[in-house]
Structures are given as structure tokens and as C-alpha cells.
Amino acid sequence: MYPSFLFVLLPLLLSESRAEVPQGKVRIDCGASKEFVTLHVYLKKDADDGLQDPDALELAKKAVKGCSGAAHRFIRVSKTLGIAGVNRKNRMTLALDFSVRDEATTEAFIAVFRSASASDVLDLDLDASLQLARSLSLEFKGDPSKALKDFDRMLKWCSDSARSGLVRKDCGMFAVEIARTGEGWKDPVAKSWIELFEYLTSSSGPALTTGEARELARQLAQHGPGALKNFSTAYEYALDSKGLAFSRDQSIDLAKTLVSLSQAETVKSGETGTLPGTKKVRSGQ
Numbered sequence: 001m002y003p004s005f006l007f008v009l010l011p012l013l014l015s016e017s018r019a020e021v022p023q024g025k026v027r028i029d030c031g032a033s034k035e036f037v038t039l040h041v042y043l044k045k046d047a048d049d050g051l052q053d054p055d056a057l058e059l060a061k062k063a064v065k066g067c068s069g070a071a072h073r074f075i076r077v078s079k080t081l082g083i084a085g086v087n088r089k090n091r092m093t094l095a096l097d098f099s100v101r102d103e104a105t106t107e108a109f110i111a112v113f114r115s116a117s118a119s120d121v122l123d124l125d126l127d128a129s130l131q132l133a134r135s136l137s138l139e140f141k142g143d144p145s146k147a148l149k150d151f152d153r154m155l156k157w158c159s160d161s162a163r164s165g166l167v168r169k170d171c172g173m174f175a176v177e178i179a180r181t182g183e184g185w186k187d188p189v190a191k192s193w194i195e196l197f198e199y200l201t202s203s204s205g206p207a208l209t210t211g212e213a214r215e216l217a218r219q220l221a222q223h224g225p226g227a228l229k230n231f232s233t234a235y236e237y238a239l240d241s242k243g244l245a246f247s248r249d250q251s252i253d254l255a256k257t258l259v260s261l262s263q264a265e266t267v268k269s270g271e272t273g274t275l276p277g278t279k280k281v282r283s284g285q
Helices: 002-019 032-045 055-066 070-084 088-099 103-117 126-135 144-158 168-180 190-201 210-221 227-239 248-261
Strands: none
Touching (some): 055 088, 103 144, 144 168, 190 210
């Protein structure tokens, strides 16, 4: 009786056990114990962040949910913020947030924060620096490493106030704004934005003022890296006497409309259109 019963029960138990692991995935050991010990030692002994049990114990237990690299991410963020003068409570909270994120997100936060708070770069106060850094890391819905590259490139461009017409403080906020337009786009946006600005201010384009071109390029940036190609094609055709023979302002308006209509969503394979249940990835023209 019992052997036959076990033959029936055993396959069911094995089936339930296998169901706990999603199909196509395997379990790995991410070294939570090592991460815990590393972080707990740091929390107790570091001169800036020294905490006593049970605070250090509970914080370390929460942080290691990030598994591999959790301690390193926590310590890097904590030390960076500590040097800048962020109070312990906020430092611990943010460090814990990044302990359960990936390396790219953590790197983006640290790099943007350092640029924003550095006296020889943007020289922003702590609140403004934290806000900019969070916007391209924790709050960025895309590839943070790409956002960081776009931010750095825009920062170099707009730090030349004679060229961009922006003071240092506004430059940082503008660089973040343009970098954030890259959310969901496969390609970087900074290079194409700068080229679009140059076109808008040139004699071969609408020859707008610096302020006008910056604002128009900002509006067009949300439509992706293909904005320059789409805008210039439409603008030049509308202006041409063999095309529509529009005025400059009419040509700009038409080009803006056509750029906004050029944004499409494709599946990752690059096929036009969308499929039910498929993650959408926008691509430049």
C-alpha cells in the first residue's frame, strides 16, 4: 500500500518543487553572507558612518537583499554623500536604495552628484545636487549609463555660456533635461541634440537666435535622435519655391508637426509595429 502511494505522490512533489523556479532560469549563489559581513564591519567601524548594534545589524540585513556588490554600492554612495556633508539619516536611506540597484544606476548617481555639487563644475547646493543625481539614476526609466554619457556631453556643451546662453546653474538642469529625453530611446540623444541646435542657428537652417534655437531643440528632443533629419527635410521642402514656398515661420511649424508624427514604437527585433505583450523600444529615424 505505502510503496504504491509513494509512486503516486513523488511525481507531484517533484513537479511542485520544479514550479518554484521560473522556466529558463537557474538559481545562483550571490554571496549574501560575504556582503553582509563586509557592510556590517564598515557600519560599525567607519569614522563617518559608525553605527552600533542593532542598527548596523538591521541595516546590513536589508542592504544584502541586493546580493552581489550590495556592500560596495552602499559604501560608495554613503562615503560620497558623507564627504559632501549629507546628514547621516539621508545618507543611510540613499545608500540603502542603491544597495539593491545595479552598478550602472549607482555610477550614474555618483557621477552626476559629484558634477552637480563640485565647486568647479556646477556648484549647486546639496538639495539641488541630489535632485539632479536622482533624476538620472533612481528615477530614470532607461539605461542609466547612456543617460550619464548624454549628461556629460550636454554639460560640456552648455558650460560654454557664450555658446549656449546659459549660466552654470541652469546648464546643469538643462543637461539633465535633455539626457532624460533619452528614456526609451535606443540611441544617445545628446550628440543629435547639439547638431540640431547648430542647424537651427545656422544660415542653412532657420537662423534662429541662441535662445530660440535652444527652446525649439528642447521641444524636438523628446522625439528622439532622428529629430534633426526629420526637421531639416520638412523645413527645407516647405521653404523651397519648388516645394511649398512657405515663409520661414510656416516652414518651422510644419516641420515641428512632422517631427512629432515621426515617433514610432517598434519591437526589439526592429520590426515596425507592436505585438501584444511585447516590450516597446523606441528607435531613432
